[in-house]
Amino acid sequence: MNTAPSPLLSVRDLQVHFPIAGSGWRRSTEVVRAVDGVSFDIARGTTLAVVGESGSGKTTTALSVMRLAPITSGQVRLGDTQLDEIEGEALRDARKRVQIIFQDPFSSLNPRQRVGEAVRAPLDLMKVGTPEQRRARVDELFAQVGLRPEQQHLFPHQFSGGQRQRINIARALATHPELVVCDEPVSALDVAIRAQILNLLVRLQKEMGLTYLFISHDMAVVEHICDEIAVMYLGQIVERAPRKAFFSNPLHPYSAALLSAVPTVKGGRERAARRLRLVGDPPSPIAPPPGCRFAGRCPAAEPECSRELPPLREVTPGHWVRCRRIEVVNGRALPPLQQEAA
Numbered sequence: 001m002n003t004a005p006s007p008l009l010s011v012r013d014l015q016v017h018f019p020i021a022g023s024g025w026r027r028s029t030e031v032v033r034a035v036d037g038v039s040f041d042i043a044r045g046t047t048l049a050v051v052g053e054s055g056s057g058k059t060t061t062a063l064s065v066m067r068l069a070p071i072t073s074g075q076v077r078l079g080d081t082q083l084d085e086i087e088g089e090a091l092r093d094a095r096k097r098v099q100i101i102f103q104d105p106f107s108s109l110n111p112r113q114r115v116g117e118a119v120r121a122p123l124d125l126m127k128v129g130t131p132e133q134r135r136a137r138v139d140e141l142f143a144q145v146g147l148r149p150e151q152q153h154l155f156p157h158q159f160s161g162g163q164r165q166r167i168n169i170a171r172a173l174a175t176h177p178e179l180v181v182c183d184e185p186v187s188a189l190d191v192a193i194r195a196q197i198l199n200l201l202v203r204l205q206k207e208m209g210l211t212y213l214f215i216s217h218d219m220a221v222v223e224h225i226c227d228e229i230a231v232m233y234l235g236q237i238v239e240r241a242p243r244k245a246f247f248s249n250p251l252h253p254y255s256a257a258l259l260s261a262v263p264t265v266k267g268g269r270e271r272a273a274r275r276l277r278l279v280g281d282p283p284s285p286i287a288p289p290p291g292c293r294f295a296g297r298c299p300a301a302e303p304e305c306s307r308e309l310p311p312l313r314e315v316t317p318g319h320w321v322r323c324r325r326i327e328v329v330n331g332r333a334l335p336p337l338q339q340e341a342a
């Protein structure tokens with residue numbers, strides 16, 4: 001019996017391919033396969049973290065969910081709304097339900113606009129309530145993100161990086177979104193400030209029942225904030241699991257390599273001792289290799305790995321991995337590099 005509540009966000013076989021501009025008379029038919037067959041669900045009120053190296057397709061996945069990048073094929077469903085099929089008024093309405101917080105809190109704020117106005121702008125634009133109600137809502141938002149009401153009259157440069165990110169969070173939450181995309185929200189901040197902003201995001205999630213799609217390349221941050229994790233490599237998910245299952249038993253050699261680079265993550269010190277160093281660069285997203293896309297850099301690769309793309313398969317309940325070398329022994333999945341030892 002399936003008793004799981006229906007997810008807020010459901011993505012199926014998402015592909016986002018960008019055409020390459022040809023030069024002169026040569027019209028290119030090649031495409032950048034930025035997102036190449038991605039599927040995941042996010043349950044209401046939970047956080048899915050998406051991790052992976054630069055260029056793996058994290059931001060493009062998020063932007064296409066917001067319909068800000070063109071969906072080549074696949075389905076994106078937000079609650080009962082089929083986001084990939086709607087246009088015009090319906091799309092504008094649906095977009096209010098999803099907001100994004102970017103990495104750099106400075107460049108996403110207009111330097112000439114007082115921050116109170118910046119937070120009120122989405123409410124004005126969508127004509128939410130009366131002007132008096134909008135003012136009250138901005139007061140409420142400032143309090144919720146830990147800023148004082150009189151700070152509304154200041155300009156962005158009069159704040160610290162952490163405070164600016166609080167302003168961005170307030171603005172993103174102004175219209176009561178259900179899904180909030182956080183794209184590296186603390187990467188540009190001082191280490192000392194990161195925990196404060198992460199704790200704020202966690203508190204707001206609890207208070208408002210928010211659902212997060214949280215993009216990061218920092219495993220220590222992700223371990224702190226996510227319920228589930230999806231690891232992307234060259235446009236595809238290579239592993240997807242609940243947080244505990246992932247951090248206690250990362251299965252894909254690429255996940256293990258990402259984790260072993262972070263000694264601060266639980267168990268990372270032992271992992272670092274048998275460090276798996278990632279050598280070389282990922283292959284081109286224009287012409288990905290036919291087999292496993294990680295095979296060329298994988299310490300556990302066999303010749304067969306380069307022949308056929310392995311499917312993302314569920315090796316233990318809820319734990320999915322795209323690697324043909326995972327073995328399940330007595331109900332426990334074993335990554336390839338531990339099999340020799342076992």
Ligand SMILES: Nc1ncnc2c1ncn2[C@@H]1O[C@H](COP(=O)(O)OP(=O)(O)OP(=O)(O)O)[C@@H](O)[C@H]1O
Nearest residue numbers: 018032034052053054055056057058059060061285
């Ligand atoms: N508008 C675009 N046109 C063409 N190619 C694009 C476009 N946007 C992204 N790409 C390409 O798609 C791939 C995925 O990019 P994306 O920005 O989604 O990666 P990312 O995982 O967010 O990386 P980062 O960690 O650096 O932010 C990259 O190869 C990128 O160059």
Ligand SMILES: [Mg+2]
Nearest residue numbers: 058059060183
């Ligand atoms: Mg990105």
